[in-house]
Amino acid sequence: MRISVEARGRMVSACIFSAIFAISVATKALGLEAMRTAALGSSSFDTERSGAARSANRHGSLKNSGAKSEPGVKRAEVNNHELPLFAVVSIADQRVSIYNHDGLVDRSAVSTGMLGHATPKGVFTIIGRERFHRSNIYSGAPMPFMQRITWSGIAMHVGVVPGHPASHGCIRLPAGFAAKLWGLTKIGERVVISPEEVTPIEFVSPLLPAPKMQVVAEADQAAPSTPQASLAATPPSSLINPHQYAEQLRAKAVAEKAAAGKTIKEMSAAVRVGQREAARAAAELKAAEAAYASAQAKAETAAKADQVVGSDVSASQQESILGAELKAADEIGAGRSVARRPAKPYEQMVGTTDTAAELADTAAKLEAATTASAAKAADLEDAVRQLNDATEAYGAATNAEKEAVRRMSPLSVLVSKKDQRIYVRQGLAPVFDAPVSVRDPATPLGSHLYIATAAENDGTSLKWSVVSIPTRSAEEWREHKRKAASGAEQVELPPKPRGSPSSAADALERIEIAKDVHDRIAERLWTGASLIISDQPVSGETGPVGTDLTVKVR
Incomplete structure (x- = not known):
């Protein structure tokens, strides 16, 4: 099939434009990041920004970052980089708003999925970050400052923002805002994608989960002063929150x-020495056994020789010997000299005195060698046992450290009316799940996200905000906004139909959770924790590990 010159020209122009755009986006992003890196005095290009750099960005003024944010936005201060942020993306308005415990932090235009590639709506989490990512779906297209919210390919990243949905499902951000957002957010923070603009509100209810304060004994605080185990000063037997308790557990595990590890090193050396000494003792035992066997063989040979000599002396020989002795005695009595007679046969038998002495000596040496070898073998066995115990303790401490680090991550809880279960995750991995009851199950709950944004002044309770995802479609909301902007005197939303979703307060009241489940949640609950109450089941985006509790709404 022939392609016209005009069509070929358009294709070439499109390719050139795509290449120029990719280069310009990457260059701009890299330039912005280089300036930020230079300002921070950092040369790290790893996947995650260092804690110091993130802290500097969170403490720094957002106005000086050079990012193109929506003008006229009244910003809240970001004074504590440990407190959580969360994002709300409005499909209808094509913008993203960033919030913390004080309110709106910043806002920017975005571009979401076009027709046929709609961006999923629901509650998501930042589960991965990559500063210089390339798409593994769309021919390696550059996606700087990528912050992943699903493993199926949805992320926030630098891209063209034309003022309308234009992506293949991702949330495109202006380059400057993407760089700024990268310095503010971290893995585990929530992203709400709503059909229309929703604003989080402060929420207070005695039905919200409350953290359990821990009493720490002096023994639990006796951890070494190391960078890994650095903790805020806590007096003995004082109350500490679950995050501080997790830090204590981590410090203890590190110690x-x-x-x-020190014991493993020492006992490994002891085992090597013990192996050499046990081998030497075994060799000495083997030599002693051989010497004793030789002496025993000699003794047996001598005994057999004695038996042979005794059996060879017959009765006639004994009589002739006796006669010869009597004759000799007579001659001596007559004064005649007598030549020395041959030795008696029983005087020629091999003597056993030396053989018996040798056997006794080798037996004593064998007993000593056996005792020494057994002692060295026991020492080696004890060293091996201690080495195994230390290795097991090292493994247990390693697992305890990992679990403590996980307990320092934000807790995620999902109550699903569809599944009739409550799911609990932390550190992007499951903790437990349990049955749950929902009163008046025929009435929808809606989808509500409750976020523990900060600690109260008493230091033992939490401040909460709630975001409720509306059920009206984006098209209905656009029509409402169009009529309102047209100058109509009064524009009212249609009345709530029967069976419409509950409010955030009503939804919380309808949930019945067992006390033991409440207690298990309370032990891990602190700032950054989130609770989702939804009619929907757990999304397929929630996998065994590396993902958070996610729900999608229609």
């Missing part, structure tokens, strides 16, 4: 791991 136990270090002690076990």
Whole structure:
């Protein structure tokens, strides 16, 4: 099939434009990041920004970052980089708003999925970050400052923002805002994608889960002063929150791991020495056994020789010997000299005195060698046992450290009316799940996200915000906004139909959770924790590990 010159020209122009755009986006992003890196005095290009750099960005003024944010936005201060942020993306308005416990932090235009590639709506989490990502779906297209929210290919990243949906499902961000957002957010923070604009509100209810304060004994605080185990000063037997308790557990695990590692090193050397000494003792025992066997063989040979000599002396020989002795005695009595007679046959038998002495000596040496070898073998066995115990303790401390680090991550809880279960995750991995009851199950709950945004002044309770995802479609919301902007005197939303979703407060009241489940949640609950109450089941985006609790709404 022939292609016209005009069509070929358009294709070439499109390719050139795509290449120029990719280069310009990457160059701009790299330039912005280089400026930010230079300002921070950092040369790290790893996947995650270092803690110091992130802290600097969170503490720094957003106005000086050079990012193109929506003008006229009243920004909240970001003074504590440990407190969580969360994002709300409005499909209808094509913009993203970033919030913290004080309210709106920043806002920017975005571009979401076009027709046929709609961006999924629901509650998601930042589960991966990559500063210089290339798409593995769309021919390696550059996606700087990529922050992944699903493993099926949805992420926030730098891209063209034309003012309308234009992506293949991702949330495109302006380059400057993407770089700024990269410095603010971290893995585990929530992203709400809503059909229309929704604003989080502060929410107070005695039905919200409350953190359990822990009493720490003095023994639990006796951890070494290391960078890994640095903790806020806590007096003995004082109350600490679950995050501080997790830090204590981590410090304890680090100390136990270090002690076990030292023991492993010492006992490994002891085992090597013990192996050499046991081998030497075994060789000495083997030589003693051989010497004793030789002495025993000699003794047996001598005994057999004695038996042979005794059996060879017959009665007639004994009589002639006796006669010869009597004759000799007579001659001596007559004064005649007598030549020395041959030795008696029983005087020629091999003597056993030396053989018996040798056997006794080798037996004593064998007993000593056996005792020494057994002692060395016991020492080696004890060293091996201690080495195995230390290795097991090291493994247990390593697992305890990992679990403590996981307990320092935000807790995620999902109550699904569809599944009739409550799911609990932390550190992007399951903790447990349990049955749950929902009163008046025929009435929808809606989808509500409750976020523990900060600690109260008392230090033992939490501040909460809630975002409720609306059920009206984006098209209905656009029509409402168009009529409102046209200058109509009064524009009212249609009345709530029967069976419409509950409010955030009503939804919380309808959930019945067992006390033991409440207690298990309370032990891990602190700032950054989130609770989702939804009619929907757990999304297929939630996998065994590396994902958070996610729900999609229609």
